[in-house]
Structure formats: structure tokens, C-alpha cells
Amino acid sequence: MLRFLSVRLGTMLLTMLCLTFVVFYLVNLEPNLRKLSISQTNMRASDEMIERWLVYNGYREPFLERYGQWLGVWEKPPSRDVETGEPKPRFSFCDEASEPVFSGVIQGDLGCSTAFRTTVADRLLPALGHTGVLMFWVMLTMVPSALLIGVLAGMREGSKLDRSLSVLSITSTATPEYVSGIVFAVIFASWLGILNGSAATATRDGVTFYNFALPVMTMSIYGMGYIARMTRASMAEVMVSQYIRTARLKGLNFRTVVLKHALRNALIAPFTVIMLQFPWLLTGVVIVEVMFRYQGFGWLLVEAAGNNDIDLLLSCSIVSVLVVLLTQLISDVGYAYLNPRIRVR
Amino acid sequence: MEYVGFTDIILGILTCLWPVWLSIAIIMGLSWKFQKKLSLYGRIYENPMGIVGLFIVFFWLFAALYADIVAPFHPLEQFAALKNQLPGVIEPESGLVQFFGGDKFGRDVFSRVIHGSQIVLVIAPAATMFAFVVGISLGLPAGYYKGKVDTVLSFLANLVLAFPVILLFYLLVTPGIRETALPQVMAGVFFLFPVIFFLTLFYSRYRERPQLLAVQSVIVLVFGGWVYISLVFDADPFGILSLEPNELNIFVAVVFASSPGVFRIVRGLTMDIATRDYVAAAQTRGEIAWYVALWEILPNARGPLIVDACLRIGYTTILLGTLGYFGLGLVPESPDWGTTIKEGSRLLRLYVHPALPPALALMSFVLGLNLLADALREQSLKD
Numbered sequence: 060m061l062r063f064l065s066v067r068l069g070t071m072l073l074t075m076l077c078l079t080f081v082v083f084y085l086v087n088l089e090p091n092l093r094k095l096s097i098s099q100t101n102m103r104a105s106d107e108m109i110e111r112w113l114v115y116n117g118y119r120e121p122f123l124e125r126y127g128q129w130l131g132v133w134e135k136p137p138s139r140d141v142e143t144g145e146p147k148p149r150f151s152f153c154d155e156a157s158e159p160v161f162s163g164v165i166q167g168d169l170g171c172s173t174a175f176r177t178t179v180a181d182r183l184l185p186a187l188g189h190t191g192v193l194m195f196w197v198m199l200t201m202v203p204s205a206l207l208i209g210v211l212a213g214m215r216e217g218s219k220l221d222r223s224l225s226v227l228s229i230t231s232t233a234t235p236e237y238v239s240g241i242v243f244a245v246i247f248a249s250w251l252g253i254l255n256g257s258a259a260t261a262t263r264d265g266v267t268f269y270n271f272a273l274p275v276m277t278m279s280i281y282g283m284g285y286i287a288r289m290t291r292a293s294m295a296e297v298m299v300s301q302y303i304r305t306a307r308l309k310g311l312n313f314r315t316v317v318l319k320h321a322l323r324n325a326l327i328a329p330f331t332v333i334m335l336q337f338p339w340l341l342t343g344v345v346i347v348e349v350m351f352r353y354q355g356f357g358w359l360l361v362e363a364a365g366n367n368d369i370d371l372l373l374s375c376s377i378v379s380v381l382v383v384l385l386t387q388l389i390s391d392v393g394y395a396y397l398n399p400r401i402r403v404r
Numbered sequence: 405m406e407y408v409g410f411t412d413i414i415l416g417i418l419t420c421l422w423p424v425w426l427s428i429a430i431i432m433g434l435s436w437k438f439q440k441k442l443s444l445y446g447r448i449y450e451n452p453m454g455i456v457g458l459f460i461v462f463f464w465l466f467a468a469l470y471a472d473i474v475a476p477f478h479p480l481e482q483f484a485a486l487k488n489q490l491p492g493v494i495e496p497e498s499g500l501v502q503f504f505g506g507d508k509f510g511r512d513v514f515s516r517v518i519h520g521s522q523i524v525l526v527i528a529p530a531a532t533m534f535a536f537v538v539g540i541s542l543g544l545p546a547g548y549y550k551g552k553v554d555t556v557l558s559f560l561a562n563l564v565l566a567f568p569v570i571l572l573f574y575l576l577v578t579p580g581i582r583e584t585a586l587p588q589v590m591a592g593v594f595f596l597f598p599v600i601f602f603l604t605l606f607y608s609r610y611r612e613r614p615q616l617l618a619v620q621s622v623i624v625l626v627f628g629g630w631v632y633i634s635l636v637f638d639a640d641p642f643g644i645l646s647l648e649p650n651e652l653n654i655f656v657a658v659v660f661a662s663s664p665g666v667f668r669i670v671r672g673l674t675m676d677i678a679t680r681d682y683v684a685a686a687q688t689r690g691e692i693a694w695y696v697a698l699w700e701i702l703p704n705a706r707g708p709l710i711v712d713a714c715l716r717i718g719y720t721t722i723l724l725g726t727l728g729y730f731g732l733g734l735v736p737e738s739p740d741w742g743t744t745i746k747e748g749s750r751l752l753r754l755y756v757h758p759a760l761p762p763a764l765a766l767m768s769f770v771l772g773l774n775l776l777a778d779a780l781r782e783q784s785l786k787d
Binding site: 070073074077078082085086088089090091093094225226229230232233234235237238240241242244245248249256338341342345346349350357360361364367375376379380383384387 | 453718725760
């Protein structure tokens with residue numbers, strides 16, 4: 060188990076290194092740097108001024124050196140004033156050291172957000188908190204209802220209940236967030252007027268049913284169908300197995316068989332699926348937060364990408380890649396733990 | 405402004421779509437009659453849900469095909485007087501009805517949905533097919549040889565899969581990136597796969613018959629080369645095929661995002677099928693590895709792959725919608741569903757009608773594909 064974990068963690072680190080390198084390369088493409096420079100100098104700058112801004116702020120240093128500095132394995136020199144040669148921070152809104160230091164992601168320094176004029180950590184951590192709240196409520200609605208639908212459908216395969224619940228879950232997998240969001244907003248906000256079509260107040264005044272129900276509903280729907288389908292398949296498989304037949308022949312009633320014998324084994328597969336849903340939820344988070352104006356991680360990612368806010372975008376990608384990889388790891392380890400038939404050497 | 409009633413709207417839409425109904429009736433009627441001879445496709449007709457799915461897919465297929473005849477208005481034509489008018493409004497000059505009303509520029513919502521299907525139904529299946537060719541070409545060797553090839557390819561696939569799709573699109577589909585050579589380089593690599601795939605396919609089987617192989621190779625090279633030049637360099641000597649830089653950008657990004665998924669499935673299937681007796685028989689006969697992979701393993705993996713293709717086209721449609729919804733890649737006035745949903749959702753508090761039709765269109769198309777995939781899976785399991 061320890062060996063398995065260390066190999067997995069090693070692969071994970073390598074993956075993260077490769078991915079951050081790719082993101083670093085993409086955000087530092089020439090057109091993106093120009094865009095950043097234009098938005099930062101706040102004027103219709105001439106080519107010469109753009110170039111000077113880029114040189115002054117260290118964007119023209121060798122590429123690998125800058126990646127090393129960002130990572131924290133290369134010494135980061137302080138930027139100096141062009142005329143006096145005195146150390147002078149690049150951005151007034153971030154504290155920067157006045158002598159060369161190792162200060163990168165490894166040391167916990169995520170850098171400066173040029174779009175929000177503050178440190179990245181300052182912006183990213185509250186946003187992650189907000190998204191955490193959203194995810195908590197989404198999971199709380201999505202998982203139990205999906206499992207219930209799946210178990211009910213898989214209990215008696217081919218029955219009317221199974222057919223109708225299957226169609227329901229197929230429909231939900233065919234409804235991406237931007238479709239269900241609009242349909243729900245039309246029904247509950249425009250026509251009935253019982254829910255708020257914007258969750259912008261939730262970050263300030265706290266979460267209420269009125270401002271939070273729509274985003275949570277919208278996000279739950281898309282993932283729910285998939286989990287329900289998987290639960291159904293796994294439940295249906297368990298229900299035809301030998302030990303269920305034995306239990307039935309022993310004279311136990313259907314209820315006991317389903318609740319005590321089938322359910323435990325049927326819920327192993329959906330566990331993996333739920334864990335692997337997180338990467339999908341990440342895209343959902345972005346859509347829903349933009350749609351309902353909720354200032355969480357997804358909203359931040361869109362803002363960062365729109366303004367080519369290099370440090371913020373890199374930090375966002377670290378977070379999302381970490382989420383994807385960690386959930387994969389948890390799903391593998393958890394599966395081995397839950398299912399005694401699979402043993403990891 | 406004059407309006408027609410609800411019944412007239414429904415009747416109007418039904419009559420307006422007559423070529424679509426006619427084509428569906430012909431094709432589904434014929435298929436129903438000959439379903440015994442149509443193997444897997446014919447067996448869909450034994451499943452009610454499959455018929456519904458097939459109907460929806462055919463509907464959008466023919467709607468896209470006949471868009472110019474069916475749609476009463478041009479998708480970009482603006483009528484100042486019809487801005488944000490409700491469904492059923494009559495355009496005074498031509499006397500035609502805007503069945504779903506006008507959007508914020510007075511464009512006909514109905515015509516835009518119909519024309520939007522053209523964009524979606526070209527890009528989504530085509531991108532999925534390319535993703536399949538890439539995924540199959542890499543997944544077969546990974547699953548067949550295992551070992552180092554598998555380790556390297558799987559690592560690369562997992563690398564792409566670890567990228568959240570939305571972040572990938574924000575990085576890969578921007579106006580800035582079109583100024584660099586990156587989309588073209590990626591297209592250059594991806595579009596090479598089909599050519600290599602078909603050359604290997606024919607070579608591995610007909611290498612003992614050089615004349616036949618030569619003919620096949622020339623056909624593949626000429627046709628593949630033509631498509632390659634037209635799509636990657638946008639320099640079609642005949643002027644038939646062309647892709648705008650932004651379309652190429654989207655296309656490449658979608659292929660890039662979905663091929664690792666195909667790779668994983670093909671790899672898994674290959675590993676499974678490679679243990680069968682007929683594969684061992686082919687190996688004992690002394691067939692080369694590519695023959696075994698392409699002519700023994702691949703045809704036997706077709707069932708799950710067809711089901712996955714259906715689901716994946718639906719998923720690609722959702723991806724395209726996401727791109728449109730975030731205003732990435734497609735031009736702002738494009739009638740594709742994602743972009744129209746975005747445009748419509750901005751005014752959702754005031755007017756509902758511009759946003760709902762494209763949203764429901766997208767949902768119904770994906771639903772049709774999912775139902776179809778489900779029916780196919782069920783029918784192929786009955787063997």
C-alpha cells in the first residue's frame with residue numbers, strides 16, 4: 060500500500076510539474092503578454108512602451124529562469140528602479156523582497172494578481188471558501204437523491220419504475236448547467252418569483268434558500284443523472300447475484316434483502332463515480348458561478364483568464380489540477396479499501 | 405405589432421418543417437420495414453426509447469440539412485421593428501411570422517435555432533470522429549504492446565485529462581493564440597492521424613498485394629492530402645473546403661480535449677480483447693502486430709465504441725455550447741446554440757423567449773443521442 064501510494068504521489072507531482080509548465084508557457088505567449096501590458100499601462104501604449112513595461116517587470120527574462128522563479132527553485136532578484144538602481148517593488152500592492160530570495164509556489168508565495176491589484180492568496184482563499192460552501196450544498200443534494208434514484212431503479216430491473224427513472228436520469232445527463240440554469244431561472248425567478256436569479260448576495264449576506272437554491276439545483280442536475288445511472292447498473296448487477304437469491308430463498312422479505320444485503324455491495328461502484336465527478340463539477344462551478352454571479356473560484360478563474368492575470372491563472376490551475384488528481388487518488392484508494400476483492404500490493 | 409395565436413404558431417412550425425417530416429417518415433419507414441436486414445441499426449427499432457432517440461437525432465440532422473429551405477428568415481437579418489418582440493409576431497413587410505419572436509436585434513429566433521444546428525451538427529460529429537481516429541491510433545498500440553509504450557501514452561493522456569476542460573479552453577481558444585502558430589501546429593499533428601491510420605490499415609492487410617495497396621495508398625494520400633491542405637493551411641486548390649482560423653481553433657481544442665477519453669476506452673478494450681482465442685490464432689499464423697490490432701481487435705471492439713461515439717458526440721455538443729456560452733472562439737453574431745443561449749440569458753429577466761429555444765434545442769439533441777446510445781447498448785448486450 061505504501062509503495063502504491065508513493066508511486067501515485069510521485070506521478071501526481073510529475074503531472075503537476077508538466078501541467079504548470081504548459082500553463083506557464085501558454086500564458087506567456089507573446090500576444091498574451093502584450094494584452095497584459097496594455098491593460099496594465101492603462102492607455103493606448105506604443106509598442107516601445109509595451110516593451111519597456113515588459114522588460115521593467117521582468118517578463119523578458121529567460122523563460123526557464125522565470126518558471127524556476129515562479130516555482131521557487133531559482134532565486135528571484137528584486138526589480139530595480141530604472142534610474143536610481145534602488146530596489147523597488149514591481150507592483151505597489153504586493154510586498155516584494157528587496158534582496159534576492161527563493162520565493163515561489165514551493166515556499167507558498169503565489170505571486171501578485173495584476174487584475175485585482177492584490178496578492179493572489181488574498182483573493183484565492185476567500186473564493187475557494189465560497190466555492191466550498193457551494194460544493195457542500197451541491198453534494199448534499201446531489202449524492203443522496205442520485206443514490207436513491209439509482210437504487211430504486213436498479214432494484215427491479217425492467218419495471219415501470221426503472222424505465223421512468225432511467226429516462227429521467229438520461230434527461231438530466233443531457234442537460235448541461237447553462238441549459239438547466241436558464242430553464243430554472245425562467246421558471247422559479249421570472250414566472251413564479253420565489254427564488255433569486257442571482258447569488259451575488261450570498262457572499263456578502265450569507266447563504267439563504269432564496270439566493271442559493273437555484274445555483275445548487277442547477278449544478279446538481281447535470282451530475283445527478285450520471286451517478287444515478289452508475290448506481291442503477293451496479294444495483295442491477297448485485298440484484299441478480301447468487302447471495303441475493305439465497306437471501307430471497309431463505310424467505311427474507313424484499314425490503315430487508317435490498318436494505319441489508321444488496322445496498323452495501325451496490326454502493327461501492329458509485330463511490331468511485333462520485334469521486335470522479337469532481338473534475339466535472341469544476342466546469343459546472345465555473346458556469347454556475349458566472350451565470351448566478353457568485354464570486355467563488357470559478358468566477359475568479361474566468362476573470363483571471365479574461366485579463367491574462369498570469370499568477371492568478373497559474374494558481375487557479377494548480378488548485379483545479381490538484382482537485383482532479385487528489386479525487387482520482389482518493390477514488391482508487393477508497394475503492395481498494397471498500398472492496399475486499401481488490402487488494403493493492 | 406400584430407401577433408398570431410398559440411395554435412397558429414404550432415401549426416406554422418409544423419408546416420414550415422415539412423421537408424424534415426417527409427425525410428424522417430421516408431427513412432424511418434424504410435428502416436422499419438427492412439429492420440431485419442439492418443443488423444445493429446435495425447435492432448434499435450425494437451426499443452421504444454431507441455426510436456425516440458433516433459427520431460430526435462434525425463430531426464436535427466435533417467433540420468441542419470434543409471436549414472436554408474426550412475428557416476423563414478436569414479439568421480443574421482435584423483428587423484429594427486421586431487426587437488425583443490414576443491413569439492408569433494408578424495414581420496410587416498414580408499408578412500412572415502417569427503414563430504419564436506425576435507431577439508434583441510430583431511433577428512428571428514426560430515431561424516437562428518435552425519441555422520445554429522448546422523454549425524453544431526458539422527463540428528460536433530466531425531471533431532468526435534477525429535478524436536476517435538487519434539484515440540484509436542494511440543490506444544491500440546498502448547493496449548496491445550503494454551509496457552513502456554503504454555506507460556508513456558497513458559501518462560500523456562492522464563495529463564490532458566487532469567486539465568479541467570474549461571481551463572483548457574480558456575487557454576487554447578483565445579484571439580491571442582490565433583496570432584501564434586499553435587492551433588495550426590496542433591491541427592497539423594491531429595490531421596496527420598487519419599492519413600497514417602488508413603495507410604497502416606491498408607498496408608497491414610494488403611501488403612502481399614502491392615498493386616491493390618498502391619491504388620489504395622494513392623487514394624488515401626490524394627484525398628487525405630487535399631483535406632489536410634484545405635483544413636490546416638486553409639489553401640484548398642478547389643475552394644470547396646475551408647475553415648476560418650477561429651473554427652480551426654475550436655475544432656483543434658475540442659479534438660484535443662476528447663481524444664484522451666477515447667484513448668482510455670480503446671486501450672481498455674484492446675487489453676481485454678487481446679486475451680481472446682482468435683487473437684492468439686492470428687498471432688500463431690504469424691500476422692504482424694498492426695494486422696492483429698486493426699483487423700482482429702478493432703472490429704471486435706466496435707460495439708462499445710459505437711455506443712461511446714454516440715455519447716461523445718452529445719458531450720462534444722455540450723462542450724461547443726460551453727465555448728459559445730463563454731464567448732470563446734465563435735463570432736458573437738454566430739447562430740450556434742451556445743452563443744445564442746449566452747446572448748439570450750443576458751436579458752432573461754425581461755424576455756424569456758430568445759434564450760429558451762436554443763437551450764431546449766441543445767438539450768433535445770443531446771438527449772436524442774443519449775437515448776440512442778442507451779438503446780444501442782441494450783440491444784448489443786442481447787447477443
